[in-house]
Amino acid sequence: MKKIISHLLILGLILAGFNEADAQRRRKQPVAKSSVLTDSVFAGLKLRNIGPAFMSGRIADIAIHPKNESIRYVAVGSGGVWKTVNAGTTWTPIFDKQTSYSIGCVTIDPIDHNIIWVGTGENVGGRHIGFGDGVYRSDDGGATWKNMGLKKSEHISKIIVHPENSDVIWVASQGPLWSKGGERGLYKSTDGGKTWNKTLGDDEWTGVTDIQIDPRNPDRLYAATWQRHRTVAAYMGGGPKSGIHRSDDGGESWTKLSKGLPTSQMGKIGLAISPQQSDIVYAAIELDQRTGGVYRSPDGGITWEKRSSAVSGATGPHYYQELYASPHHFERLYLVDVRMQISDDGGKTFTVMKEESKHSDNHAIAFKKHDPNYLLVGTDGGLYESFDLAENWRFVDNLPLTQFYKMALDDSAPFYNIYGGTQDNSTQGGPSRTDNVHGIQNSDWKIVLNWDGHQPATEPGNPDIMYGERQEGNISRIDLSTGETVDIQPQPEADENFERFNWDAPILVSPHSPTRIYFASQRVWRSDNRGDKWTAISGDLTKNQERIELPIMGRTQSWDAPWDFLAMSNYNTITSLAESPKQEGLLYAGTDDGTIQVTVDGGANWTRVDVSSLPGVPATAFVNDIRADLHDANTVYVALDNHKYGDYSPYILKSTDKGRTWRSIKGNLPQKLLVWRLVQDHVNPNLMFLATEFGIYFTINGGTNWVKLKGGVPTISFRDIQIQRRENDLVGASFGRGFFVFDDYSVLREVTEDVLKKEASLFSTRDAWWYVPRPDISFDEIKGDQGASHFVAPNPDFGATFTYYLKDGLKSKKEIRQAKEKKIKGNIPFPGWDEVDAERNQYKAEVILTVKDASGNVVRRINGPTKSGFHRVAWDLRFPAADGIASGNLANGAQGFMAAPGTYTVSLSKKVDGQVTELAGPVSFKVVQLRKGALEGASPAQAANFWRAYETTTTKVSEVNIRLSKYTQKLDAMFKALERAKAAPGGLDKQLHDTRAKIIAINSELNGSTSKVQVGEKTKPTIGNRMFAVFRGIERSTYGPTDTHKRSMEIINSQLSSLSTKLDGVNNELKQLATALKNAGAPYVDVD
Structure with missing residues (x-):
């Protein structure tokens, strides 16, 4: 009997295991491949980049062409590589099609100036930085690029090319920030980057943060190693393997330098060699507890002397610490810092550089060879140049590089506004479009709150009231009618401990009351009067750990280890909030330590869900975003992120029972794609969008298939995404290239796989505004008379925008023949003279959009692109030009006047060899008057x-x-x-x-x-x-x-x-x- 019972117990356990495994399989989303739901099909749906550029973004490195100083390359910490050929009058992004957006350095080959080297992944230790995928080389001044390896480096500090041999390159790789290993250290190539040999650094936590080459002896190099590690909880910015090294054989072997250098654990080190006397070497060294100093060697690093205790500060030396020796003034040093420190005596004393009307947080400096008064400085707020040695500064105001953390949209009419909290560039706000002939200018933007900006929020129905947030929970209510701000951060009671607010604490305006807002620290707060009074509706919803007791660099560390507490974010905090719009009081809270909390009674009771219980999700995952379904009270979505443990996988899940059970909906997302935010369409529940580390994705089938929106979008991280429901606009907040607007994305509601299998489709058209664009700086010129440097971002195309899809496109006889010939592996037959003549004489095929008024009269016919995929074509609301056309003078730039407001239709047809075939339509839309003038004129x-x-x-x-x-x-x-x-x-x-x-x-x-x-x-x-x-x-x-x-x-x-x-x-x-x-x-x- 006991044996039977035992067997039954074993069988029960086995069956239970099968049932659990089966349940896990059911919860997993199968990856379905679709032949029509591909990125290329939707590439014609282009997003509109609206900047702004009035505060720009973080510059990591600058390179000035040695022979033509009007040519400059700028490495953007989060925003690619930009080039100017006219000293900054205009700029061109030259790295947008590569697979990394975070840039650490840019180097011009000293022999062949068309060879440009780029190291991806900026070399700072910040909590917000992106990562790279190795070293890139261009042989044509940045027109084309090739990845040359070191793809696991993630953060590259500097690249040096041998001054006499372009095949010899040294790369200083700092390596991964969030995990050990990777390709970190000093790498050397002797074959132009085809192969690399590591000669310095370890395989765990130590990389190379700086490298210098002796200008008189290219075999002598100096390298600074840096041991550092950041986790979600803590940051350690130094260790015993940090130090200064010298090589006298071109980097083949290294000697660690020590005489006169600190014996304590060093952190980040910046190096510089005197251009006037290259035996003199300088080092800016971070030491314990943010102390440090500047050291000087008179004999090529053999001996060192401490000159001062200067060290960069604020967010920490990990963020600055680069050291520059002036090529024009012996013993003048520049130590990059919040405010640049300058020494004129070789580091003995430092003063703060004059920086009036200039952004703080300096990162890079470039000099002109023959102009001692010129400085080009890269900061967190973009580029500045001085022509009088820092007495005055000119801001380069045409680089749209702003890094947005989070964003909010208001419901201003007729055009809504966009607000975003930024990395070190305040909280900014500006229009989604304007009614002038130019577009969106820098002058259209404003700062609504200072410091670093984070989560903003707007009040529905009242665009004069919004909320902004400085780092770590410093929330303010802003009255936009006056510009006044009121700090409304909730405070603990007399007997309570401090509140732990996340670096980017969540703000939520309740969908059930526009004056009710939620905020979160380690607990959730509620206010019913716009933040004047707060009530905590939860206890501590986090794991409430002691972060210095958690492992870092592979183990728990001594109190005496080189911690940098000021560089750490608060930990055990709430990072995301959501309330169901279908059920008041159904709230979700997600944390940075791997928990999701749910309440169905407005906070009276909470149920904890550890993310480790979610299928495929690691216990350490950070809850980036929780979204309550807009259509079903039982459904909720969560986006998690484990990149702060070196895991860049996408974690996006769905629950249909208020968070009790979950299944993955990552579908066919790339494996290395962390997800920041999710938003759901308010009409079609299966239409959703993701803001990810590498672009915006959408799904039309609830997550089975995801498609990347590539049109008009560079390689960049999107940290937030929102929908303006009235306009059906999707707005993405990028982390380094400003805002991107997908005007009227509602076309995607009509897309199905069956629709994409049709020959052609014509989609619904948004009503068009009827008005005359007003002049601002000119009546007709986009930039007026402001010069080529004047920054203007585009409005949507004026008038009605038509969206259509062609399955195969229209191909000419020649294209059809050439396509057939590509499939032939053997001899290709001659088509015959008749066929050649037919190809030559064939009139091009056309796609025609025909606009008619309500009476069926043709108003306009417009030609559109004929290639396969989605296309958008705008009708400017005008009739065709009425001017006659004389033979021999077919070019005519004239245009007709606008049609009247009213109802119109558009249809889609094709014309091939003179034969017109209707493809789709008609689709009805309206032309609506935008505004009336002060005087009553004609109707x-x-x-x-x-x-x-x-x-x-x-x-x-x-x-x-x-x-x-x-x-x-x-x-x-x-x-x-x-x-x-x-x-x-x-x-x-x-x-x-x-x-x-x-x-x-x-x-x-x-x-x-x-x-x-x-x-x-x-x-x-x-x-x-x-x-x-x-x-x-x-x-x-x-x-x-x-x-x-x-x-x-x-x-x-x-x-x-x-x-x-x-x-x-x-x-x-x-x-x-x-x-x-x-x-x-x-x-x-x-x-x-």
């Missing part, structure tokens, strides 16, 4: 009717001009023909002369006296004068015609009628003259 319909009448008259005027020009040419031909006629001088000569006089008279009536016009003398009002006067009156206004405009048109049309009759007479005379010339034996003259 929009009346104004549009006058525009149509003006266009009709324009056609008549151009017809008269074309006829006049044509008759003049014919008459000139007849004079030539008469010279060759077999007729005596006399009658025909007089007839031609009289006809010519009539043409001159008609031209004078139409366009004025040629003699007066030529010298600028006033002439009697002509039809052309009157037309232009009316045009000036109605071109930039929806007010409608004045009485003067109407009377002018009456005069014009009366005069046109008379001129047309006269031209008919001239035409008859020309025909008669042609007959007479023919009879006189003259050559043929075309008069038809």
